């Protein structure tokens with residue numbers, strides 16, 4: 001299969017590309033090294049991916065509609081895994097308009113380009129944030145209702161809606177995957193697990209926003225597995241939660257980190273606006289329809305991530 005991964009120089013993208021190369025697929029990455037976090041680090045990701053096989057790389061900004069249509073038309077892939085986006089809830093509160101560009105507009109460009117290049121399959125990286133603050137957990141796919149609480153979430157919700165539009169216009173198959181707090185080696189440096197490990201290694205104080213919260217932390221290999229399984233689905237439009245399916249409280253996460261870093265200094269601040277309090281994915285739909293089954297426990301996942309951090313201190 002010839003597969004385009006947009007955002008393939010990012011965290012989830014590099015792991016997806018590596019796995020696809022290992023399986024003998026033809027991988028084309030489109031990324032423009034957005035400076036949301038270090039472009040040097042993203043270039044390193046591409047180097048790591050290349051160790052798994054020969055990858056085609058295009059440095060291109062997907063905001064350019066014409067060139068995106070042209071590029072994807074030239075590659076003519078069987079499938080597109082669209083991961084490129086500006087992530088991060090807190091930055092979206094500062095720069096909401098950027099999220100319309102990087103999460104909505106580029107998705108429309110990719111969807112249009114896919115249709116024009118006769119692509120059969122598009123996978124879209126959505127987020128658990130589209131559920132907003134709900135009175136009950138676990139969260140199942142039917143519970144999203146647009147009542148989100150951050151510009152990031154609003155743009156993902158909107159992009160999901162455009163995916164539906166283009167699935168109907170071009171009759172290709174679109175899979176919406178709602179990822180839940182992904183962590184692991186090469187994890188995004190702005191996210192809790194990666195940030196806490198770095199701070200603990202440097203002897204810095206770790207700041208926790210609000211007590212008692214929890215997240216359905218999902219190990220990156222399990223997410224990649226979900227992405228790959230979705231490539232085999234042929235429904236015109238379908239939505240799945242891709243999460244661990246078992247939440248970890250902040251207290252438990254800190255307990256696991258303290259085992260490795262006993263001197264860790266923790267300070268509690270106020271809950272951050274825009275962040276939902278707790279997430280917990282109901283993954284029964286993905287299990288039933290895709291055969292999705294996460295296999296990495298939080299204990300094992302954190303252990304592997306810390307091992308990786310010690311080996312790659314220069315890139316934290």
Ligand SMILES: NC(=O)c1ccc[n+]([C@@H]2O[C@H](COP(=O)([O-])OP(=O)(O)OC[C@H]3O[C@@H](n4cnc5c(N)ncnc54)[C@H](O)[C@@H]3O)[C@@H](O)[C@H]2O)c1
Nearest residue numbers: 007009010011012031032034061062084085125127179182
């Ligand atoms: N990591 C998580 O926990 C998580 C959770 C839910 C959803 N997601 C979604 O999964 C996807 C991947 O997330 P990630 O954590 O790997 O993020 P990431 O920031 O590491 O990767 C995104 C990549 O997209 C690229 N990109 C952004 N705008 C682009 C553009 N206009 N043209 C070309 N490339 C562009 C960036 O340079 C980056 O390399 C994103 O859509 C994100 O919103 C991630």
